[in-house]
Amino acid sequence: MAERRKRDLLHSAVFAVRLAWLADRRALVHVIVVQVLSAMVMAGALVMTQQVFGAVLARGPAAAGRSPVLVPAVIAALVVGAAVGALRLSGTARMAVLTVKVDRLVAGMVLEAAVAAELPRFEEPDFHDRLQRAVFASRRQPALAVILLVTAFQAALTVLAVGGAFVLMAWWLLPLVLLSAVPAIRAAGNERSAHHDMHHGLSENRRLREYLERLLTGRDEAKEIRALDLGGVLTGRWQEQYAHEVRATEALMKTHARHRMVAQATGGVVICVLVGSLWWLATSDLLPLSTAGAAVAGVWLLSVRLNTFAGMLGGIGENLLRLTDLETFIAPTSATARVPRQRRELTYSQLPCEPVALRAERLTFTYPGAEVPAVHEVSLDLRPGQVVALVGVNGSGKTTLAHLLAGLYPPDGGHLLCDGAPVTDLTAHRERTAVVFQDFTRYKLPALDNIAFGRPHTTDDLERVQEAARQAGALDFLKELPDSLHTPLGKEFTGGADLSGGQWQRLALARAFYRDAPLVILDEPTAALDAHAEDQLFAHLRRLFTGRTVVLISHRLRSVRHADRIYVLETGRVVEQGSHETLLRTGGAYATLFRAQARAYQNTGTS
Known part of the structure; x- marks a missing residue:
């Protein structure tokens, strides 16, 4: 497990750098060059400090102020410091632009991947968990990963540069200073893994909280929330769900804070022993005072950088592991999502408007997680210029069948034929289909x-x-x-x-x-219209969609009586088909439903 986590961290680090490269390669190179030059200057300053101390002390304390080396060295240090400061400011500015560009790139990738997902995926809880984690990871996480990686890179360069200076002064100090950081790095790694596991475990909890937040803040939901006095109830549930994350975070931090404190104390003891050893060696004339002084400065500088690196490691690791969620989600479309999709400017002469004949042969579809098919071996014919109606009680499979005919769901079984040819490209099929949903956006x-x-x-x-x-x-x-x-x-x-x-x-x-489009699917297209407006629309439906193949779904059977053919569904199967008059004469399910609705209209005085 630990080895796998290490591989994931390395892979995610490469992924984060690739994102930065795609977002703005010039800015990334600029930032890296700034970090390299800064580290080189720091190492050079440490070596120069040791040499200046040696030259000054060799002339004796009384002559230190008249040393020909001291003043030029100080002036050189000030000039180099100013140059490095300016360089870092330019790097900071480029880094700010880079993070914004990375944010835009990654958010676009997530949106592209969500749009590319086929409709059945949105029926799967696991898909929504992965989507939630990807959205969470895309919100400043990639940009933060780049910032943390650059900072860690700077710390690593500093360690290498100062380590190189130690090799020239007292090589045996380097492994001891590095050893002092091991406990803190291990503690940070353990905390990182625990944070990532908690983050995964809270995916559905966070989705529920976000849904409750939409209910409590949405304009469309506001009237019903107030009419039913649901505000307190929903807020209470939101508080209960948030309490799970608070408790998990408290338990995690309580455990790992102790580990971090012990690790930091252990590293501090090692550093204290090293400084004491340097002092003893210098006072015992076993180590030149100039070397000992520069070494103390180097030990302090190196220990600070190592502690900074160890402190960042937890955040870097957690951030990088979250990028695995992001990369996994966008993987199918990452190659095409690098550049925003260009708008295709077409003319109406290029659109697929030729009439089509559609045939469904034994279509079957089962929703993810369901045991019973929503549509089971349904066959029907749809011809140009015809109006075909799908009727049945709620849950009979009408809307699911419409989704299959529109190419929104790929069937689990059976075939959809367009002009006699099997429909294999659902995207192309959707281009020649117009759908009005009951729950339209x-x-x-x-x-x-x-x-x-x-x-x-x-x-x-x-x-x-x-x-x-x-x-x-x-x-x-x-x-x-x-x-x-x-x-x-x-x-x-x-x-x-x-x-x-x-x-x-x-x-x-x-x-x-x-x-x-040549194929028109209308799912309860008049549910919000009054009876007069509904009758007007259906009276002109055939004229409005002249030459088109029209599929009409409606609970109001008086609206479908003029359809060329009516298919009656029950529990996902076609149980009757024919014209309005034929089905009435048969006296089956359609006739029963129609007469029941007709009596209801007569009883209320509605024509």
Whole structure:
């Protein structure tokens, strides 16, 4: 286990340096050169100190002030010190820019990897744990790793440089000084491993806390939190979850603080013994006073650097081990995520708008962790110009089947055929599909973007945006917004405006019209519309999507009665299919559901 951790640390260190190199190689080289020159100057200053002391003491205390070496040496030290100070300032400035660039690079990699993950991955708790750890690691962790590595590199160079000076003065001191740092380095390594293990164990705990924070601070959730007086309950649960991390941190720090104190005391005793030995050797004329004085300065300098390195080791190690979480998550897309993806500017003549015939053959899909398939051996035909409806009670598999038809889930079994050819490239299939989800996303961005996101890799076409909005019945209320289609849709932003649920749904429909795809899937597209608006939309559905293959999902069976073909699902299987009239004559599940809903409308006086 220890050997594996060491390999992980080395690998992560190389990964951190590679990130810095990709972010800004010139800045990285500049910072490294500054550290090398600083270490060389420090070693030279130590050797020069020993030589100056020797020259001054050789002339005797009375003549020290008239020494031809002392004043030039002091002036040289001041000049070199000023030069090194300026050099370090330039290195600090470049380091600040480098850390920002590393942050941007890594955050982009995580976002690219999250976007590249297929939809079924978001059903897996383990994926969310790894995503949470990667997001946590991307927040200043890579930049901090680079800073710590540079600082550790500087400390290591100082140790080497001062060690080289010791070889010239008193070589036997070097292994003893290095030995004094061993207990502190071991204690830091043990603490690093414990921190990393605790971090992994708290992944789901932190995800739950973040979810509770979103509930307590979200604008959309605020009304229900207050209406139900949930604030105190949710805050209490947040406190309970945070208490787990507090207790784990207290236990870890209590144990390892004692270890660090013992290690530091042990190292201090060794240094004290070394200084005492140097003093005894100098007073016994066994070691020149100049060498002893320079050696004491070197012992102090080296011990400070070693203690600094040991103190940093825990932070470096923990930080680097977290980078393993980051690298593991972004590994599939790291090669392509180095450079931000360029926007592809296409014209509508290049879009896949030719009608398509789609056939599903014995499609089967089971959600991760589930024992029963959500869709089981479903076969159906979708032809250009047809409206096909999927109906059934909640949990019957309608939405999952729609996701399979849209290429959002790869089937566990069976095949999806497009114009007779097997669909093997889900990304390409999604290009020719427009989907309006029941739980569509409300982008709190300008209304123009909310519609143009239907084709994000094309140049925004204002005329097409307005036409899509008109077809969805959204153009009139969008023009009344403060800045028309350029108005941000969210009161959280300056000049922003709110929309009603029905208006948001029309905007989602407009997005589908703008996409202009040959396959259109509408999952409860009128759930937020009133009955009159719903009837209007469905009455014009075939005209609005002329030549397209339309898949319609709706709980309101009166909305699907004009569909060319209706598939009735139960527990993930197709149990009936046919036209509205055929299914009513059959008297099966569809007829039972339709008549039950019809009675409900009659009882409430709704036509």
